[in-house]
Amino acid sequence: MELIVRDLTVARGGVPVLEGLGFTLGAGEVLVLRGPNGSGKTTLLRTLAGLQPAVAGEVSLPPEAIAYGAHADGLKAQLSVAENLAFWASVYATGDIEDALTRMNLLGLRDRPAANLSAGQKRRLGLARLLVTGRPIWLLDEPTVSLDTASVALFASCVRAHVAGGGAALIATHIDLGLEAGIFDVTPFKADPTRAAEPGSFDEAFL
Numbered sequence: 001m002e003l004i005v006r007d008l009t010v011a012r013g014g015v016p017v018l019e020g021l022g023f024t025l026g027a028g029e030v031l032v033l034r035g036p037n038g039s040g041k042t043t044l045l046r047t048l049a050g051l052q053p054a055v056a057g058e059v060s061l062p063p064e065a066i067a068y069g070a071h072a073d074g075l076k077a078q079l080s081v082a083e084n085l086a087f088w089a090s091v092y093a094t095g096d097i098e099d100a101l102t103r104m105n106l107l108g109l110r111d112r113p114a115a116n117l118s119a120g121q122k123r124r125l126g127l128a129r130l131l132v133t134g135r136p137i138w139l140l141d142e143p144t145v146s147l148d149t150a151s152v153a154l155f156a157s158c159v160r161a162h163v164a165g166g167g168a169a170l171i172a173t174h175i176d177l178g179l180e181a182g183i184f185d186v187t188p189f190k191a192d193p194t195r196a197a198e199p200g201s202f203d204e205a206f207l
Ligand SMILES: Nc1ncnc2c1ncn2[C@@H]1O[C@H](COP(=O)(O)OP(=O)(O)OP(=O)(O)O)[C@@H](O)[C@H]1O
Pocket: 012, 013, 017, 035, 036, 037, 038, 039, 040, 041, 042, 043, 044, 204
């Protein structure tokens, strides 16, 4: 399954951030998203994930093909690690959470409420969620924040297995994950912010 993006313009708060952007992410590929702080990487990922509309352009796959791992881990604090994952597995109608617990080294934490996890443990649980989505395209925004070296390696091995199985990943990261990956730098696509982002002048608070 291939993600093809053509002539895409994305905006934040009604202001165009990136324009005329395009790339292809093929099955089995990892693409690392690069660009300075504030250049629009998160905005691009949010748009591809269907959390906000594009101003212009084409995206070949619907948001239903995509699993988005945002800055926030999206955990329910009162639920245990296993309950959080089971919740997501039911949302995505996939079944088994044991594989995800094992692969993100969460078996020993399965009954702990998410509220009582350390920052790195929360992040591991947030990433384990990707494994239960069953979706082919992973979009990841700074996935290794709070992770120690061993957990970064664990995460990288999950991405490696995902792409070896025909999946693909677009990852905004400033660190070297040790993966065989292409680089997509958004810098050349910086938009002219003085242009109005019609018809994307929406209020993000309602999305
Ligand atoms: N909620 C918002 N409303 C309006 N503008 C925003 C909002 N969030 C971010 N922006 C602005 O949109 C632009 C792009 O931000 P974005 O978060 O996409 O950049 P980024 O490349 O992911 O940055 P970083 O590397 O710092 O995470 C920035 O100028 C930012 O200040």
